[in-house]
Amino acid sequence: MTTMEVLQRxxxxxxxxxxxxxxxxxxxxxxxxxxxxxxxESILEANAADVEAARQYIGEVMLDRLCLSAQxxxxxxxxxxxxAQLPDPVGRVTDTVVRPNGITIExxxxxxxxxxxxYESRPNVTSDAAALAIMSGNCCVLRCGKEAWQSAKxxxxxxxxxxxxxxxxxxxxxxxEDRTRQGAKELMxxxxxxxxxxPRGGPGLISACVQEATVPCIQTGTGIxxxxxxxxxxxxxxxxxxxxxxxxxxxxxxxxxxxLVDRSIAPxxxxxxxxxxxxxxxxxxxxxxxxxxxxxxxxxIPATAxxxxxYDTEFLDYIMAVKVVxxxxxxxxxIGLHSTHHSDAIITENIGVAEQFxxxxxxxxxxxxxxxxxxxxxxxxxxxxxxxSTQKMHARGPMGLMELTTYKYVVRGRGQVR
Amino acid sequence: MTTMEVLQRxxxxxxxxxxxxxxxxxxxxxxxxxxxxxxxESILEANAADVEAARQYIGEVMLDRLCLSAQxxxxxxxxxxxxAQLPDPVGRVTDTVVRPNGITIExxxxxxxxxxxxYESRPNVTSDAAALAIMSGNCCVLRCGKEAWQSAKxxxxxxxxxxxxxxxxxxxxxxxEDRTRQGAKELMxxxxxxxxxxPRGGPGLISACVQEATVPCIQTGTGIxxxxxxxxxxxxxxxxxxxxxxxxxxxxxxxxxxxLVDRSIAPxxxxxxxxxxxxxxxxxxxxxxxxxxxxxxxxxIPATAxxxxxYDTEFLDYIMAVKVVxxxxxxxxxIGLHSTHHSDAIITENIGVAEQFxxxxxxxxxxxxxxxxxxxxxxxxxxxxxxxSTQKMHARGPMGLMELTTYKYVVRGRGQVR
Numbered sequence: 152m153t154t155m156e157v158l159q160r161x162x163x164x165x166x167x168x169x170x171x172x173x174x175x176x177x178x179x180x181x182x183x184x185x186x187x188x189x190x191x192e193s194i195l196e197a198n199a200a201d202v203e204a205a206r207q208y209i210g211e212v213m214l215d216r217l218c219l220s221a222q223x224x225x226x227x228x229x230x231x232x233x234x235a236q237l238p239d240p241v242g243r244v245t246d247t248v249v250r251p252n253g254i255t256i257e258x259x260x261x262x263x264x265x266x267x268x269x270y271e272s273r274p275n276v277t278s279d280a281a282a283l284a285i286m287s288g289n290c291c292v293l294r295c296g297k298e299a300w301q302s303a304k305x306x307x308x309x310x311x312x313x314x315x316x317x318x319x320x321x322x323x324x325x326x327x328e329d330r331t332r333q334g335a336k337e338l339m340x341x342x343x344x345x346x347x348x349x350p351r352g353g354p355g356l357i358s359a360c361v362q363e364a365t366v367p368c369i370q371t372g373t374g375i376x377x378x379x380x381x382x383x384x385x386x387x388x389x390x391x392x393x394x395x396x397x398x399x400x401x402x403x404x405x406x407x408x409x410x411l412v413d414r415s416i417a418p419x420x421x422x423x424x425x426x427x428x429x430x431x432x433x434x435x436x437x438x439x440x441x442x443x444x445x446x447x448x449x450x451x452i453p454a455t456a457x458x459x460x461x462y463d464t465e466f467l468d469y470i471m472a473v474k475v476v477x478x479x480x481x482x483x484x485x486i487g488l489h490s491t492h493h494s495d496a497i498i499t500e501n502i503g504v505a506e507q508f509x510x511x512x513x514x515x516x517x518x519x520x521x522x523x524x525x526x527x528x529x530x531x532x533x534x535x536x537x538x539x540s541t542q543k544m545h546a547r548g549p550m551g552l553m554e555l556t557t558y559k560y561v562v563r564g565r566g567q568v569r
Numbered sequence: 570m571t572t573m574e575v576l577q578r579x580x581x582x583x584x585x586x587x588x589x590x591x592x593x594x595x596x597x598x599x600x601x602x603x604x605x606x607x608x609x610e611s612i613l614e615a616n617a618a619d620v621e622a623a624r625q626y627i628g629e630v631m632l633d634r635l636c637l638s639a640q641x642x643x644x645x646x647x648x649x650x651x652x653a654q655l656p657d658p659v660g661r662v663t664d665t666v667v668r669p670n671g672i673t674i675e676x677x678x679x680x681x682x683x684x685x686x687x688y689e690s691r692p693n694v695t696s697d698a699a700a701l702a703i704m705s706g707n708c709c710v711l712r713c714g715k716e717a718w719q720s721a722k723x724x725x726x727x728x729x730x731x732x733x734x735x736x737x738x739x740x741x742x743x744x745x746e747d748r749t750r751q752g753a754k755e756l757m758x759x760x761x762x763x764x765x766x767x768p769r770g771g772p773g774l775i776s777a778c779v780q781e782a783t784v785p786c787i788q789t790g791t792g793i794x795x796x797x798x799x800x801x802x803x804x805x806x807x808x809x810x811x812x813x814x815x816x817x818x819x820x821x822x823x824x825x826x827x828x829l830v831d832r833s834i835a836p837x838x839x840x841x842x843x844x845x846x847x848x849x850x851x852x853x854x855x856x857x858x859x860x861x862x863x864x865x866x867x868x869x870i871p872a873t874a875x876x877x878x879x880y881d882t883e884f885l886d887y888i889m890a891v892k893v894v895x896x897x898x899x900x901x902x903x904i905g906l907h908s909t910h911h912s913d914a915i916i917t918e919n920i921g922v923a924e925q926f927x928x929x930x931x932x933x934x935x936x937x938x939x940x941x942x943x944x945x946x947x948x949x950x951x952x953x954x955x956x957x958s959t960q961k962m963h964a965r966g967p968m969g970l971m972e973l974t975t976y977k978y979v980v981r982g983r984g985q986v987r
Binding site: 367543 | 672938940949961985
């Protein structure tokens with residue numbers, strides 16, 4: 152099927168998707184989960200073919216992400232079942248006004264219509280994105296990386312069978328079959344067919360979408376996150392938070408990439424940081440963090456000499472840029488210039504300085520005395536996550552079901568004119 | 570000054586603008602209003618030069634929009650003073666969660682930063698847009714049509730003097746001095762300097778912005794608005810609403826352009842419509858509406874034969890396309906295909922059909938038994954309006970102060986890690 156045919160078929164059923172009751176949507180998701188498990192065999196078969204083909208050109212980490220098992224399929228089904236329990240984001244009246252002329256105006260949440268999701272090689276994104284789309288009253292058109300395509304096809308076939316089993320149109324979930332670059336490009340420019348495009352993946356994918364999309368697009372993911380250690384920080388807390396933010400999962404967007412430290416506390420803090428991230432980790436048999444510091448840092452601890460671009464790099468690795476600053480104003484300015492406005496933190500015992508930082512730092516999530524790793528739909532209590540927006544328009548930070556809706560005004564009168 | 574210099578100077582003060590208290594912002598607006606009136610003479614002088622130059626190439630209606638008087642300047646100042654009284658949209662905590670691990674997460678409204686507003690020849694937009702920007706904690710960079718540029722410059726000079734008089738940076742309000750097409754283009758592509766672009770003007774300006782902007786942009790304005798007269802409509806109410814929606818101000822985006830009528834009621838309704846919009850208006854010495862109907866319409870009343878494109882045209886004139894449909898499903902389908910998703914209405918006494926229409930029509934404002942002309946920030950009770958969004962991302966419908974803000978998450982802990 153051509154991409155345009157997929158788009159047309161999906162757009163044709165979006166009103167049906169939008170008008171389903173909460174119960175109907177929950178039932179649909181449970182049926183999708185059951186169908187996924189019932190089709191374990193065919194999904195594993197498709198996945199084995201993907202893995203076999205990909206083995207020649209992708210590394211072990213990527214291969215592991217691609218690989219499915221009966222347990223992983225069961226976990227995907229459980230993920231869908233959890234989404235089925237979440238509150239319905241559609242049809243909420245968030246504002247009602249009765250105007251002096253007697254017209255009533257309601258502001259009501261409604262689905263976008265068709266969500267397009269472009270992602271890479273993790274097959275679980277297929278079921279996850281589809282479940283979030285259906286539960287928020289949207290349809291979806293999915294486009295996964297070519298190395299996971301057969302798995303995605305088998306998963307989508309199962310999910311569509313689940314929809315059909317409860318009497319809903321299978322076309323509420325579509326898959327782009329064109330595995331060339333053109334398939335993605337067509338989605339990005341399908342004005343009138345795609346109501347919201349959400350890229351999920353690495354920086355290359357995201358910047359391609361942001362630059363080439365002519366449909367509404369959410370910029371997600373890239374995180375150059377900072378932790379600023381203020382002069383009045385608790386050094387032990389600072390070191391503990393930075394270790395967590397840097398090393399608990401270095402490959403994710405909410406991992407910290409840069410540490411700023413006040414000149415006054417640097418002599419006490421930097422040796423403690425090095426002890427925890429380098430020697431301490433080596434002693435535990437863990438991979439140490441490479442610290443890249445400016446001249447002021449190198450005057451206190453041995454480290455790699457940093458270059459300018461280290462302060463603009465999302466390492467996604469056991470590497471951290473470190474810089475000495477002269478107080479909150481310089482830290483805030485540095486973050487303003489170098490942050491991707493994802494998540495930035497201050498460690499301080501001074502409440503006034505913390506508030507100053509909170510107000511002045513223009514990022515999706517601003518932290519005081521906690522790890523940036525909490526920027527996540529689950530951790531924020533949204534129950535799920537379609538991605539983390541780093542833009543300011545529409546949604547910012549973790550996007551849950553509510554962020555997959557827009558609103559409309561419903562105006563009721565008895566013949567009023569202006 | 571080059572456009573890039575204007576952008577850099579504005580961006581440099583956005584944190585200051587964002588951190589002003591409600592009172593400071595109100596005071597700034599009152600000072601801006603006073604400065605506007607105090608500079609009446611220089612503004613009128615600049616405006617006279619604009620009018621003189623423009624007289625050669627623009628028509629009377631446009632010339633009237635361009636023309637200022639002491640009274641109009643006073644009205645502009647009053648407009649600013651009204652905005653100064655509105656509730657502050659910044660710093661509202663719309664959600665607070667305390668997570669099981671003890672971190673607290675607040676969702677807080679914050680300004681975008683720098684708003685860019687590209688508009689045409691109405692000088693009052695200059696003061697209006699600047700006031701809305703400052704009150705919502707934003708800075709603004711304005712770019713007006715070349716025929717109003719001298720007026721805009723004089724107005725901006727006055728507004729900047731007002732800011733300075735209360736100790737705020739004048740650069741919170743910037744004006745693009747490059748009057749060529751390049752000036753607008755630079756604004757549309759100033760990634761990192763412009764946080765939100767809002768075009769205010771005709772379809773040409775808006776589509777240029779939507780197509781060429783690489784900064785976040787709100788699609789505003791174009792309105793192909795429908796009124797569907799259901800078989801169970803009150804004919805008198807329908808005719809009254811359509812007359813208002815079509816003729817009270819045909820040049821605006823919330824004016825109705827197309828009337829759909831059920832086959833069952835067409836024989837009763839169409840003659841009444843023609844009587845009201847054509848003969849009735851002629852008898853009152855008013856301009857009659859040209860009705861353009863399909864074959865079914867022409868079988869009932871004399872009218873111009875419509876062509877396909879009449880159903881996709883924003884006439885902005887005393888012209889209305891009319892079409893007979895076979896019930897709500899066809900009406901909803903027609904609106905889905907031909908509406909610009911601005912404002913669409915149903916006239917019916919049947920509550921069930923009304924609800925069906927409300928749910929299925931995917932427009933910013935959906936009306937039951939009222940005129941589409943109410944889609945307006947003032948009429949909706951927002952107190953002001955920066956424009957009417959016809960997109961689904963971020964804001965939909967009239968944009969007031971709240972829609973000029975985004976939000977951030979503020980996370981506070983005591984050393985929590987994940």
